[in-house]
Amino acid sequence: MERVPVLKIGDILLVSIQTDMEDQVALQLQEDLAARIVATGCHGVIIDISALDIVDSFVGRTLATIASISRVLDAETVVVGMRPAVAITLVELGLSLPGIRTALNVELGMAMLARERAADDDEQNDDAEEPAVTQP
Amino acid sequence: MERVPVLKIGDILLVSIQTDMEDQVALQLQEDLAARIVATGCHGVIIDISALDIVDSFVGRTLATIASISRVLDAETVVVGMRPAVAITLVELGLSLPGIRTALNVELGMAMLARERAADDDEQNDDAEEPAVTQP
Numbered sequence A, B: 001m002e003r004v005p006v007l008k009i010g011d012i013l014l015v016s017i018q019t020d021m022e023d024q025v026a027l028q029l030q031e032d033l034a035a036r037i038v039a040t041g042c043h044g045v046i047i048d049i050s051a052l053d054i055v056d057s058f059v060g061r062t063l064a065t066i067a068s069i070s071r072v073l074d075a076e077t078v079v080v081g082m083r084p085a086v087a088i089t090l091v092e093l094g095l096s097l098p099g100i101r102t103a104l105n106v107e108l109g110m111a112m113l114a115r116e117r118a119a120d121d122d123e124q125n126d127d128a129e130e131p132a133v134t135q136p
Helices: A023-040 A057-072 A084-092 A106-129 B023-040 B057-072 B084-092 B106-129
Strands: A006-009 A012-016 A044-048 A076-080 A101-103 B006-009 B012-016 B044-048 B076-080 B101-103
Touching (some): A012 A023, A012 A106, A044 A057, A076 A106, A101 A106, A106 B006, B012 B023, B012 B106, B044 B057, B101 B106
Parallel strands (some): A044 A076, A076 A101, B044 B076, B076 B101
């Protein structure tokens, strides 16, 4: 069976989808990705779809599921490399990929994830630094 | 026609080969990669073959050609993610991928390229700092 490889680059897992996503491939990818997030402790997932000519509702749903799984495992997902024609067709089909963040290419996706991670860390630090409210 | 996407990450171009390389796909990849090296000025190419079950002599030759093309365009190539079974089969077939450097995964490949780049830069600096030989 075909399997989409998951590549680790620093704190990010990169998936490049190149073939039509069939049910089994999509399920396997969800499992592999979840396992890798847990094994590596990565906080970001980038899915490159620049090789895809068509993104139909099944692929859209698969991407949304991956994003949701990642989120509950404390990793953010960014879909990158969407072709202009794919974006046009998606919207014409009435699909707008709700819940999925996108960036133009892998580098911009990485920058987006790094920015958000930094913002999250700041928030946590702020929380930690907040003086405890003293009870009267 | 299928096309293997070339992803730019910093100073490195990343290619993840997931399908059986047919003639046309291999030729297209060579062209795309050469064009991207020139367009981006990247000095490193990483080819991930972790999705491949089989590396035959054609794929071996394609990888060698890509490495040679990259080299004349001032970019080094590292092949990463080879499965143990693939390595065993390759050697049994009498193929040892001459002229191709390998690393276990993308991260180690990136580290290898960064090290070599640093070493090259040092050499160039040394050359530049060498005092000119004065003619008698």
